Amino acid sequence: MSELIEKARKLQAAAKKLSILSSEEKNAALLKIAEQIANEKDWILHENRKDIEAGKSNGLSEALLDRLLLTETRIEQIIDGIRQVVSLQDPIGEIMDEWERPNGLHIQTIRVPLGVIGMVYEARPNVTVDSATLCLKAGNAVLLRGSTSALHSNKALVQVMQSALEGTSIPAEVIQLLEDTSRETATQMFKLNQYLDVLIPRGGAGLIQSVVQNATVPVLETGVGNCHVFIDETAERDMAINIAVNAKLQRPSVCNAAETILIHEKWPYIKELLDTLHDKGVELRGDDSLSAQFSYIKNATEEDWYTEYLAPIAAVKLVKHVSDAIDHIDRYGTKHSEAIISENEQNVQLFFQAVDAAVLYHNASTRFTDGEQFGYGAEIGISTQKLHARGPMGLKAITTVKSIVRGTGQVRN
């Protein structure tokens, strides 16, 4: 039997035991994991060193090496993350709805775990622990498929987590790392409907598309955000500039950062905004009228409007009306996060109604599309699909529902 099938079977069996444990049992086991990671810190760093050395020999970029790197501080952050997961409310067992039918049948819908979750991710070893502990808290077993470049680190972390579970109520088999990181085995994993209930890809657009295109197992798609900030004619000056700067620059490398700023052509502070962005080091690419007016603005190409820069670059465009902004977002956006800065409530209403996206903002930065910022405590990712979960996903996104029907002998006529 292949490693994949063997581990998938173990997970399925272990998931059943895990699904009925109490919050106390799950939390106690999670704290054991935190403790064991602290105890085995030196060994984990030693194993991570092997990945870093190999990465250097293989010519990985500085950015990738940095993602791969574990340090004492990063291990502390991983441990803090686990404690935070412990503090979250357990979603399992929640009675979501309850009603009685005219024939006396009593129906309850109850939140239960999904079962076995396949996590597919890239270099950062912290995702190994984050994902595993979130899955466990919601009663799910997890098959981890990380990248080859992080294999030593991931093996060490999974081994430490498994050994921490020995002697707790959670069977150690609920966490499995797929050590065969070949593409063929990944493709096989994406089609393992018999054992896996859902796949969650975490990483770049390439990884996510590879999962979406090849999977028959249902996917929770996360990812691409070509987000816009629209500054309406009536937008307050300081508020609009603050929000545009924050949405673009506070952390340009993430999916909820803004990529294009749409500005009403009659807004009086266009120059102040563009000068501010330029002064703060943002490379601006604008429509013809803007690039003609401002020497520091390059001409935007059609491709710019589609691009998620993930960098201190912004596309800027003047529009005549809120509906032009809506049309632009409709055409180029990725249905992630879209903001309108305006003091005109009618325009805000139109924007909220017409723009199809996971999260819409009025007078706030797109950077708030985030599980913690939404108050979910921790985040599995930001769903960019419309089924099951849309927008920031907390623990509830990795649960499903079971209907419980109690009768007194009812049969159907």
Added chain:
Amino acid sequence: MSELIEKARKLQAAAKKLSILSSEEKNAALLKIAEQIANEKDWILHENRKDIEAGKSNGLSEALLDRLLLTETRIEQIIDGIRQVVSLQDPIGEIMDEWERPNGLHIQTIRVPLGVIGMVYEARPNVTVDSATLCLKAGNAVLLRGSTSALHSNKALVQVMQSALEGTSIPAEVIQLLEDTSRETATQMFKLNQYLDVLIPRGGAGLIQSVVQNATVPVLETGVGNCHVFIDETAERDMAINIAVNAKLQRPSVCNAAETILIHEKWPYIKELLDTLHDKGVELRGDDSLSAQFSYIKNATEEDWYTEYLAPIAAVKLVKHVSDAIDHIDRYGTKHSEAIISENEQNVQLFFQAVDAAVLYHNASTRFTDGEQFGYGAEIGISTQKLHARGPMGLKAITTVKSIVRGTGQVRN
């Protein structure tokens, strides 16, 4: 441009207009459709006749010809179905949740349409109207892909529905029939993520698997139900027999009918139950002890435990304990609907906790797994997957959520 792409583009544009219409506008348009179908009844029957003739020439079975057939009565039922959809509460616009963050951001989650739904179905032309009107009510445009055998009927029904929409608030383009019913075009449709938000297959296991295996568009999977009734040691005699007979025989051809009856070996009325089933014409296939005791019980093979008969055949098996029943269901079941008949609350609790299925019953027939029986008014299908919707799907299953965040200039630190 291919028919598929042309229609998909029209749908995407029309879906935006549809998504913001009021319940009154949608209901008025649905009633127009009902009226027009009544007016055009003769022509629809005439077109249906062509499919029936072709079906006969092509040697379709009596059962398939019956599914294909429209009659005055069936058209009346279709019209009644539309009136029922009109009477349903519109799910769109519902504020599902609302909260405020410590930084003053006010968050609402609001129910919105999915967008464009691809329906993939088989012979029965009534599904054309049922699906289209349910999609419209929930603000979704719909691409209908029926079977070649029903093409004349489907074309007539779609043409009538489109012409009914002329002069209403709903653009006629929100309903499109894919007339190219080739397998290649179907496969292309299943991968049309750019235009389709979800695929819903309705039909036999072959159709559903073909969609699941080939789709990159998210699928709402419906289908197979290998359902069990477990009669515990303490089950009341009449109740248990009634429920077993109802679950097996009230409509054997549907997914929520029972296929296997598991009986506690100490239940005192085993003979009465089996005699009753046999007398009512059920072919019984049992484990060794049962086939040895009862002349009319054949030996069940391993395959029997896996089989969804969809016919008056039942597998029967004695078990020693509720946990044996749970293990059997776990091994052979399809996570659809499972019932325990028992007066022992501890066993009921164990069954509810340990069995992983969409709907679990205590002292009631599995036949209640149905949108109308659950009180949803109408049914899109019964989801056998765990993501998005599980169990009977009403209108809410074809909606998604949009988060609306209102701020006063908040930016992220």
